[in-house]
Amino acid sequence: MSYIYYPGCSLEASAIEYDASTRAVMHALDIELAEIEGWSCCGATAAEPVSSLLSFVLPARNLALAEKMKQNFSVMVPCSACYLNLKKVEMEKKQNPSMSASIDECLAEEALKLEGKLKVRHLLDILANDIGADQIKNKVTKKLSGLKIVPYYGCQCLRPYPVFDDPEEPRSMEPLIEACGAEVFPWDMGAQCCGASNMNTKKSAAGKLVQKILKSAKGADAIVTVCPMCQLNLEGFQEELSRKAGEDLSVSVIYLPQLLGMAMGISREELMLHKNLAVKELVLSY
């Protein structure tokens, strides 16, 4: 199996461990990734408030570059914000001819053209549905017995396009966690919002959302995420939120491919567990 790969900007910097662990797990599963040549930023959450057209053109540029590599293929995207931006273009291309014409006009500046022949897929979708828990289980060399995990999906891989999971009560991570020999710890915050970029512009509102999520995770050994923005919000503010709440809200937060990689016997260094901002000894001891 092989996929076109769009890492996105975060995976080069604050989420470098998400990139490393995704590549390591795919390698172990004999899946080839072809990184889009010359990819650029998808606009993240910043393009839409600045210019709606730009928020379509930036992801479209990347899909057009990807089409030059292969057509009728799936593009794997690990970051949920990037995923939604690219997905939005895939959908709009089919439904909105006038938007599509403006996009074409902008892409022509770089002699690019978008045919709309690619399918944008979230990493979680590919892990859960193309690869599947059984294949993961076959590769497990070190069962994570007793480790209690809460799966956190966040928003943008589920909504507004519920293509691979229930948009309110998602379950797609559970079989993957169980395949690792770990336990799914019950909670109801998996599809709630972490505040996204409000953490930068409206910090107290976002802080409240994160606090609620961390409180519900009490009793679990780790939160597992599938988005760099969720990851950073959940791992980066634990001390100050604990101080505000008057209770210890600290908990390990790791990316899904890091968890899978641990069970598959991939080394901590390769999974870059030292790069996470919140990982406790207990998790590292596995």
Place this chain on the structure above:
Amino acid sequence: MKDTGSIKALLATCMQCGTCTGTCPNADAMDLTPRHLWRMVLMDRADEIFESQTFAYCSTCYFCTLKCPRGLPLTRAMSMLKEVAYKNDVKTFRKSGAFYGSFMESVRRHGRVRESEFMTLYFLEMKNPLLPFDFASLGLKLMSKNKVSFSLPSGADGRGQGNLDRIFKKVSEIENREEQMP
């Protein structure tokens, strides 16, 4: 001009049921509820809309879009309000606008965002030396993990894909053209 006509057109069938407010995780922090905001949009009350901070609190979770019984594209409407506020330099949106604007400036320059550069641009834009302390704890953590380094804005480096000037220019050209259409 703060024109919200195209947003109003999207919301024409709103029946003011309040489901959007009920699903919004940020409703408590908003001065107007989402339902109330949509009512102001339907009544062309630009002053009230842009004095309010409601749209600036939207964290694009898409719950309201999922749940609206009329199937209205509400998250998109929130973003469209942010865009109008950004383009008109609306006072209540200045901090958020500076954040998004600095981010996109870094993308225009390098093709990819350089997290350290855009944060610096943001602080300069806000002309508020205290603002960095909002981020100090996170910034230090990221630096200690070697994930970002804080630096002054600079020209192109070897890592980016070159700048996206031509595409950015074309986007504003098309937007200006559309604005001038009757």
